[in-house]
Amino acid sequence: METRLKTGTTTVGIVCKDGVVLAADKRATAGTMIVDKRAEKVHILSDNFAATIAGSVSEAQLLIKLIRAELKLKEVRTNKAPSAKEAANLLGGMLYSSLRRPSMFPSVAHFLLGGKDTEGVHLYDLFPDGSVTKIRDYISSGSGSVFAYGVLETHYNKEMSCQDGVKLAVKAVNTAMNRDSASGNGIEVVVVDAAKIRSVLSKEAEVTL
Numbered sequence: 001m002e003t004r005l006k007t008g009t010t011t012v013g014i015v016c017k018d019g020v021v022l023a024a025d026k027r028a029t030a031g032t033m034i035v036d037k038r039a040e041k042v043h044i045l046s047d048n049f050a051a052t053i054a055g056s057v058s059e060a061q062l063l064i065k066l067i068r069a070e071l072k073l074k075e076v077r078t079n080k081a082p083s084a085k086e087a088a089n090l091l092g093g094m095l096y097s098s099l100r101r102p103s104m105f106p107s108v109a110h111f112l113l114g115g116k117d118t119e120g121v122h123l124y125d126l127f128p129d130g131s132v133t134k135i136r137d138y139i140s141s142g143s144g145s146v147f148a149y150g151v152l153e154t155h156y157n158k159e160m161s162c163q164d165g166v167k168l169a170v171k172a173v174n175t176a177m178n179r180d181s182a183s184g185n186g187i188e189v190v191v192v193d194a195a196k197i198r199s200v201l202s203k204e205a206e207v208t209l
Contacts, residue, residue, distance in 0.1 A: 088115075
């Protein structure tokens with residue numbers, strides 16, 4: 001997550017046989033300067049949805065607030081929880097409108113959305129241009145994604161459990177942190193399964209002098 005246009009972070013989403021794993025590092029940067037070592041990049045949006053963020057900090061934070069409110073409003077209006085597809089399309093529409101809004105300070109945000117509904121657990125890639133893509137295996141975003149993909153390509157198994165998915169997500173993000181200067185300072189992991197959404201890891205990197 002970065003305060004300028006370039007996306008400096010590593011986020012990972014993994015589809016497991018019993019749920020979805022979302023993970024990210026904790027470093028926020030402005031160019032080459034580290035501005036936050038405890039940035040929150042995996043957000044629980046409701047009882048049914050969670051998302052990772054990458055890109056412009058202000059844009060991502062605003063959209064997180066808006067999607068939380070819109071999901072709650074949709075539930076109140078329809079008297080039922082939104083489906084994962086509805087939530088993804090709602091956020092995709094926000095991204096589409098945001099990117100095309102005239103501004104002196106252009107900004108972009110990239111989301112990975114994990115959610116559960118009556119049909120199961122789902123993972124979506126919400127690209128900054130507003131496109132919505134359902135992910136059936138794994139996805140990574142940010143400047144460290146090229147390193148994370150190497151781990152995911154090598155070790156992913158569609159029959160893996162969420163427990164194994166967490167280990168793989170940590171390995172992928174940790175690999176990116178070791179090679180990408182815009183990623184680092186810890187790892188945060190959230191699991192979305194049929195029962196609930198829960199944070200399973202929030203660890204800051206140890207600093208040695």
